[in-house]
Amino acid sequence: MARLIVRRILWFIPVFFVITGITFLTMRALPGGPFDSEKTPPALVQQMEAAFGLNRPVYEQYFIWLKNAAQLDFGPSLKQRGKPVAGFLLPALVVSMQLGIAALLFALVIGLPAGIIAALHRGRWQDRSATLVAIVGVSIPAIVMGPVLVWIFALQLDWLPVAQWVPLADGFWPWLSHLILPAITLGAGLSAIIARLTRASLLQVLNEDYVRTAKAKGLPHRVVMLRHALRNALIPVVTYLGPLTAAVVTGSLVVEQVFAIPGMGRYFVSSITSRDYPMVMAVVVIYAFIIVFANLLVDISYFFIDPRTDHAQ
Amino acid sequence: MLNSTAQGAAGLRPARQSRSLWQDGLRQLRKDPVVVLCALYLVLLLVVALAPQVFAPVSYEQTDFSEKLQPPGTLATTGKLTGHVYWFGSDKLGRDILSRLIYGTRISMAVAVVGAAISFALGVSYGMLAGYGSKHVDNIMMRIVDIIYAYPTLILIILLQVFLTSFSQRPPDQMGAFGQIMVSLDSSTGGLFFVFVAIGAVSWLNMARLVRGQVLHYKLQEFVQAARVVGAGRSRIMGRHLLPNIIGPCIVAETLAIPAYIYTEAFLSFIGLGVQPPMPSWGSMIADGYSALRTAPWVLFFPAVALSLTMLAFNFLGDAIRDALDPKTQK
Numbered sequence: 001m002a003r004l005i006v007r008r009i010l011w012f013i014p015v016f017f018v019i020t021g022i023t024f025l026t027m028r029a030l031p032g033g034p035f036d037s038e039k040t041p042p043a044l045v046q047q048m049e050a051a052f053g054l055n056r057p058v059y060e061q062y063f064i065w066l067k068n069a070a071q072l073d074f075g076p077s078l079k080q081r082g083k084p085v086a087g088f089l090l091p092a093l094v095v096s097m098q099l100g101i102a103a104l105l106f107a108l109v110i111g112l113p114a115g116i117i118a119a120l121h122r123g124r125w126q127d128r129s130a131t132l133v134a135i136v137g138v139s140i141p142a143i144v145m146g147p148v149l150v151w152i153f154a155l156q157l158d159w160l161p162v163a164q165w166v167p168l169a170d171g172f173w174p175w176l177s178h179l180i181l182p183a184i185t186l187g188a189g190l191s192a193i194i195a196r197l198t199r200a201s202l203l204q205v206l207n208e209d210y211v212r213t214a215k216a217k218g219l220p221h222r223v224v225m226l227r228h229a230l231r232n233a234l235i236p237v238v239t240y241l242g243p244l245t246a247a248v249v250t251g252s253l254v255v256e257q258v259f260a261i262p263g264m265g266r267y268f269v270s271s272i273t274s275r276d277y278p279m280v281m282a283v284v285v286i287y288a289f290i291i292v293f294a295n296l297l298v299d300i301s302y303f304f305i306d307p308r309t310d311h312a313q
Numbered sequence: 314m315l316n317s318t319a320q321g322a323a324g325l326r327p328a329r330q331s332r333s334l335w336q337d338g339l340r341q342l343r344k345d346p347v348v349v350l351c352a353l354y355l356v357l358l359l360v361v362a363l364a365p366q367v368f369a370p371v372s373y374e375q376t377d378f379s380e381k382l383q384p385p386g387t388l389a390t391t392g393k394l395t396g397h398v399y400w401f402g403s404d405k406l407g408r409d410i411l412s413r414l415i416y417g418t419r420i421s422m423a424v425a426v427v428g429a430a431i432s433f434a435l436g437v438s439y440g441m442l443a444g445y446g447s448k449h450v451d452n453i454m455m456r457i458v459d460i461i462y463a464y465p466t467l468i469l470i471i472l473l474q475v476f477l478t479s480f481s482q483r484p485p486d487q488m489g490a491f492g493q494i495m496v497s498l499d500s501s502t503g504g505l506f507f508v509f510v511a512i513g514a515v516s517w518l519n520m521a522r523l524v525r526g527q528v529l530h531y532k533l534q535e536f537v538q539a540a541r542v543v544g545a546g547r548s549r550i551m552g553r554h555l556l557p558n559i560i561g562p563c564i565v566a567e568t569l570a571i572p573a574y575i576y577t578e579a580f581l582s583f584i585g586l587g588v589q590p591p592m593p594s595w596g597s598m599i600a601d602g603y604s605a606l607r608t609a610p611w612v613l614f615f616p617a618v619a620l621s622l623t624m625l626a627f628n629f630l631g632d633a634i635r636d637a638l639d640p641k642t643q644k
Binding site (some may be wrong): 014015018019022023026027029030031032135136138139140141143144146147148150151155246249250253254257258268269272273283284287288291292 | 456459460461463464465466467468469471472473475476479572576579580583584596599600602603606607610613617620621624625628629632
């Protein structure tokens with residue numbers, strides 16, 4: 001177990017170098033710089049580039065960046081001059097995480113029961129309708145789901161406010177009412193994936209010998225389902241939480257664009273176009289770290305749900 | 314396990330047995346009206362995509378500012394499009410939404426076909442080489458995949474897309490012959506070519522993993538060993554013995570991956586990083602519709618339905634093919 005964790009953490013090192021290296025090189029290969037504009041005289045641009053060390057060779061800049069990043073210093077934003085990147089990204093990260101967690105909760109609350117009900121009523125109308133809703137849910141993309149939800153619930157029914165973000169500090173209800181539509185948009189497709197996964201996994205487990213044995217022992221239906229079937233059926237679902245987190249991360253990028261939410265994804269797109277190098281690097285590192293960390297958590301939780309994992313290695 | 318031995322036996326007599334699995338599958342697919350409907354819809358889209366000028370009533374870029382944001386069914390009475398009926402309404406520049414939708418089909422279908430082709434060609438060959446190579450080769454090749462995989466896909470695509478499109482803004486004398494060819498290819502496709510490259514660069518990873526896993530599974534089985542014993546070479550074993558066995562799951566995975574390609578292009582165009590206006594993409598049309606949502610919801614409605622239906626059709630088809638090719642689910 002400890003070996004697994006150590007190996008995973010060590011694995012982050014090459015991943016980190018490759019990801020940051022690709023991003024750094026790509027960003028520097030882009031024409032134009034952060035200080036280019038019609039009004040700024042070229043001499044001043046050169047001066048500012050020198051002040052931020054942008055006139056050094058690219059590999060040298062990369063090493064300087066690595067050295068600072070190792071101390072969790074991601075440098076100043078080049079667009080909002082002087083202010084550190086972290087000052088922008090920490091609030092944005094908090095916003096993105098609220099959105100992501102709300103979407104994950106929505107996905108689990110809808111997806112798990114739907115999948116269980118479908119599996120327990122295999123072939124009947126509950127199963128067929130759940131399967132149908134799931135495949136439709138997977139197929140409606142966020143750039144469609146978001147605008148359509150806004151149209152229905154904000155413009156036609158007037159139940160919820162039109163896309164905009166309100167921080168939690170402004171009160172719980174305003175915050176929640178602005179969070180609902182983005183969270184559903186992000187979570188709907190994920191809930192469909194979870195439902196299909198849960199259904200398939202539970203159906204497989206229900207055919208296992210130990211479930212038949214448990215039934216034959218005369219255990220009550222509820223105990224068989226909860227203790228024997230469901231617990232094992234959830235293993236693939238838990239494993240899937242790793243890729244699911246990746247899906248939430250990239251999905252939130254889309255949803256933040258659709259709903260104009262001031263999260264990480266918005267900063268990412270705008271900082272690429274404005275050539276704000278430190279900002280882009282920091283966002284990419286944070287995203288990659290979230291994904292690697294989620295996979296690590298999944299591996300650890302896997303061990304607790306299924307103790308056989310350790311022996312299999 | 315039962316499944317694999319059945320398919321393993323099929324490998325010994327590829328001509329008869331494996332075809333019958335496909336025939337079985339095809340028969341099962343044809344029986345399902347929804348599957349037939351999906352297939353017909355996708356064929357229709359392909360035909361439309363091949364010759365949009367035949368189907369579109371007017372040009373996709375013809376503006377008519379006196380007929381802005383007209384509801385569906387409006388007859389244009391003034392401006393350049395006088396006498397034309399906006400069956401699906403008009404957008405904020407007075408362009409015909411139906412025509413734009415039809416031309417947008419070309420973009421989505423092109424991304425679907427090219428994305429699938431790149432991912433298939435790269436993914437299958439990479440996965441087979443890794444899976445059938447020595448343990449060392451396999452290890453290195455798959456670690457490379459793992460590392461790229463840790464990069465959030467959409468972020469990598471956005472980065473690549475910005476990178477590629479920035480080339481076309483450079484003066485021509487600053488890029489080499491290769492760069493000039495690429496840029497002219499891109500501008501002649503309205504920015505679509507670079508979308509292909511960006512999507513293609515990441516789409517093969519999943520396929521490579523799938524293929525490699527399948528090859529590892531099959532390469533130790535008796536029919537492959539038998540082929541090796543009778544003197545079949547590496548390429549023959551890979552092409553004649555392994556490929557036919559793993560092609561089924563690959564087709565299923567590819568069909569189910571196509572909606573992601575279509576969606577990626579739509580999203581890129583939605584945020585203005587995809588195809589360049591006035592070339593219509595369903596994604597940029599949805600962005601137009603979203604900004605006009607309050608006054609003219611039909612501008613959003615038609616591209617939104619088209620995009621969702623197309624993704625749904627591919628998902629349905631992929632699921633159906635999987636069920637049809639899986640002996641376990643056959644009744």
